[in-house]
Amino acid sequence: MVAVTLDGKATASAVKGELAQRIAALKAQGITPGLGTLLVGDDPGSHSYVAGKHRDCAEVGINSIRIDLPATATQADVEAAIKQLNEDPAVTGYIVQLPLPKGLDEHAALELIDPAKDADGLHPMNLGRLVMGIEGELASPLPCTPAGIVELLSRYGVPLAGKHVTVVGRGLTVGRPLGLLLTRKGVDATVTLTHSRTVNIGDDIRRADVVVAAVGVPHFIKPEWVKPGAAVLDVGITRVENAETGKAQLTGDVDPAVAEIAGHFSPNPGGVGPMTRAMLLANVVKAAEQALS
Numbered sequence: 001m002v003a004v005t006l007d008g009k010a011t012a013s014a015v016k017g018e019l020a021q022r023i024a025a026l027k028a029q030g031i032t033p034g035l036g037t038l039l040v041g042d043d044p045g046s047h048s049y050v051a052g053k054h055r056d057c058a059e060v061g062i063n064s065i066r067i068d069l070p071a072t073a074t075q076a077d078v079e080a081a082i083k084q085l086n087e088d089p090a091v092t093g094y095i096v097q098l099p100l101p102k103g104l105d106e107h108a109a110l111e112l113i114d115p116a117k118d119a120d121g122l123h124p125m126n127l128g129r130l131v132m133g134i135e136g137e138l139a140s141p142l143p144c145t146p147a148g149i150v151e152l153l154s155r156y157g158v159p160l161a162g163k164h165v166t167v168v169g170r171g172l173t174v175g176r177p178l179g180l181l182l183t184r185k186g187v188d189a190t191v192t193l194t195h196s197r198t199v200n201i202g203d204d205i206r207r208a209d210v211v212v213a214a215v216g217v218p219h220f221i222k223p224e225w226v227k228p229g230a231a232v233l234d235v236g237i238t239r240v241e242n243a244e245t246g247k248a249q250l251t252g253d254v255d256p257a258v259a260e261i262a263g264h265f266s267p268n269p270g271g272v273g274p275m276t277r278a279m280l281l282a283n284v285v286k287a288a289e290q291a292l293s
């Protein structure tokens with residue numbers, strides 16, 4: 001069997017097309033949504049992701065505001081930049097690109113983001129609202145990668161209600177909030193959240209109708225662990241240097257042989273990454289709409 005590809009690039013394009021219409025409606029009312037990014041240091045991966053986010057903004061008609069700080073920036077520099085983004089009326093929503101360079105306090109930085117401008121949904125108040133299952137007006141913006149995963153599965157008709165999802169990785173941006181999202185009323189999956197200290201992880205993966213790999217270990221998920229027909233999403237990515245060319249190569253968390261066992265498979269790149277970016281734009285548009293009402 002060859003798995004159906006969960007094409008994140010094409011799906012993200014469709015999402016962006018829908019957002020462009022909502023952005024046009026906002027502009028007709030005199031409002032242009034703005035996405036801010038704060039990037040600290042010179043990690044090439046982070047630079048490439050942030051550049052992608054600004055390209056997306058240009059494509060759909062969102063203003064972008066970019067603050068880049070050198071690797072030598074202090075915690076006070078980072079906090080001053082956050083204050084500036086909180087106060088800038090052109091910024092509807094923004095993100096602090098993670099990880100911050102060693103020595104800087106990410107949790108302290110996230111706490112300082114104005115929760116109403118938190119385009120990642122990673123402020124403690126917004127994560128708390130997600131835990132509490134608050135809906136409507138006060139609902140938190142959803143963390144972008146988890147929201148992108150749920151949106152991608154939904155657009156391909158992969159069911160989640162009553163299904164068993166095994167999430168591999170408990171990080172702040174993917175695994176931990178994904179568990180919260182998948183178990184919400186209306187999504188209704190049963191989740192096993194696994195991590196580096198899980199014993200016999202293959203057993204947890206073999207039970208799953210949907211496997212989400214977000215560990216950052218190249219080709220960690222083995223074909224013999226996957227139930228035939230399961231949906232497998234490859235989220236983690238590692239830059240591995242090619243021994244011959246010396247060029248950095250992107251390698252996902254899933255062994256490519258899994259594509260022959262799975263029923264649906266999201267590649268990396270071209271899978272969840274573009275969806276993450278589309279959900280970020282969606283959070284900014286939603287924040288602009290809410291500021292209006």
Ligand SMILES: Nc1nc(=O)c2c([nH]1)NC[C@@H]1CN(c3ccc(C(=O)N[C@@H](CCC(=O)O)C(=O)O)cc3)C=[N+]21
Pocket residue numbers: 048049052095096097098099120144145173268269270271272273274276277
């Ligand atoms: N505050 C914060 N929010 C984030 O959402 C966040 C973050 N920090 N830190 C790093 C991770 C990683 N991340 C990606 C987003 C898009 C792609 C993406 O679009 N990837 C393309 C390839 C891009 C390339 O070639 O470099 C793809 O998968 O096809 C990848 C990774 C967001 N993150």
